[in-house]
Amino acid sequence: MSKILTILLPNYKTPGLTKFCLRSLKKYTDLNRVEVLAIDNDSQDESTEYLRSLKWIKLFERPRHDGETPPEMHSRSLDEALEMVKTPYVLVMHTDTIVINPGWLDFLLGKIESSPETAGVGSWKLEYVSPWKHFLKSTEKLIKKIFFPDEKELRYLRSHCALYRTELLKKYTNGFFDGATAGASAHRMLEEAGFKMVFIESEELNKYLRHLNHATMILNREISGRRTGKPGARQRISDELEQLNYQEVISDDSLD
Numbered sequence: 001m002s003k004i005l006t007i008l009l010p011n012y013k014t015p016g017l018t019k020f021c022l023r024s025l026k027k028y029t030d031l032n033r034v035e036v037l038a039i040d041n042d043s044q045d046e047s048t049e050y051l052r053s054l055k056w057i058k059l060f061e062r063p064r065h066d067g068e069t070p071p072e073m074h075s076r077s078l079d080e081a082l083e084m085v086k087t088p089y090v091l092v093m094h095t096d097t098i099v100i101n102p103g104w105l106d107f108l109l110g111k112i113e114s115s116p117e118t119a120g121v122g123s124w125k126l127e128y129v130s131p132w133k134h135f136l137k138s139t140e141k142l143i144k145k146i147f148f149p150d151e152k153e154l155r156y157l158r159s160h161c162a163l164y165r166t167e168l169l170k171k172y173t174n175g176f177f178d179g180a181t182a183g184a185s186a187h188r189m190l191e192e193a194g195f196k197m198v199f200i201e202s203e204e205l206n207k208y209l210r211h212l213n214h215a216t217m218i219l220n221r222e223i224s225g226r227r228t229g230k231p232g233a234r235q236r237i238s239d240e241l242e243q244l245n246y247q248e249v250i251s252d253d254s255l256d
Contacts, residue, residue: 005089005105006035006166010077012070014095015046017212020246021095022054023255028102031056035087039077054256060084075177078159082175085166092176092183094160096212098244104208108163111198119169119195120187122162123205124155156187157197160211168195212240 007025011018025036036057040048042064051059062077078092089112101107111121159182169175172193173186187197249255 003035003087004033004109005091005163006037006085006087008037008039008078008081008085008090008092009095010039010041010074010081011043011047011051011095012041012073013043013045013047015050016250018047018095019050020241020244020250021098022057023249023252024244025099026056026255027249028099028104030105033105037081037084039081041073041077058084071181072177074159075175075182078182079175079177082170088166089163090166090169091161091163092159093162094211097160098210098212099208100210100244101208107208111200112163112165115196117194117196118165118198119172119190119193120157120162120164121198121200122157123160123200123202123211124158125202154184155199156181156184157199159183161205161209168193210240210244212237 009021022036022038037060038051038054038057039060039062040051041062048061051057060081062080064073065076068076082090089109091108108121112118159176162183164186168190169186172195173189176182176186178185191197
């Protein structure tokens with residue numbers, strides 16, 4: 001069976017999270033159909049050693065450049081890895097995006113293959129919110145629509161989960177690094193070329209994947225920001241990991 005999809009997975013100094021992400025991915029994925037290309041951004045820690053130990057992935061070890069910010073590092077690593085992709089489809093995801101359902105691949109492929117005009121599918125925000133918080137967010141959107149009808153939210157497929165047609169991404173965009181946030185300009189260029197970019201609502205996509213929002217920064221003190229460095233943020237991630245059976249997966253060496 002020919003591989004149909006390549007997953008691009010940048011890594012930077014989150015060993016436990018990287019292990020959890022890849023083991024969950026392997027648990028719920030037919031690897032005869034998928035190639036996993038992990039990009040290590042000069043982590044020089046346990047996560048690098050772990051990636052080197054895996055026989056079922058391809059590893060690209062990318063040196064970090066002086067003065068490179070974390071967002072620049074992320075975008076450039078995706079572009080360098082994209083050059084290696086030969087499959088019809090390419091999925092970019094973060095190490096804090098966790099696969100939870102074996103139907104995830106067919107679900108995403110079904111979305112992008114529903115129309116030849118669809119160049120990409122994915123999410124704007126992918127996070128689990130309580131029914132109460134969902135109500136508040138919906139109310140806020142409605143109020144903004146009423147009082148600021150001309151104000152448009154600039155949305156694009158975010159790199160925590162975005163599936164593209166490889167040929168179109170390479171032909172019609174500048175990739176992921178051109179000064180904007182990863183994926184923003186690519187989204188715009190594909191739309192300007194006449195293609196559809198399809199957003200999947202969090203409620204639907206969360207049945208297949210969970211995004212531990214900002215976990216890569218929260219768990220990495222080197223790149224934590226003002227908000228992501230707070231104890232409350234770390235507790236939130238700890239609670240979400242527990243809900244996803246983190247300890248059970250992280251203890252199962254057979255998934256390597």
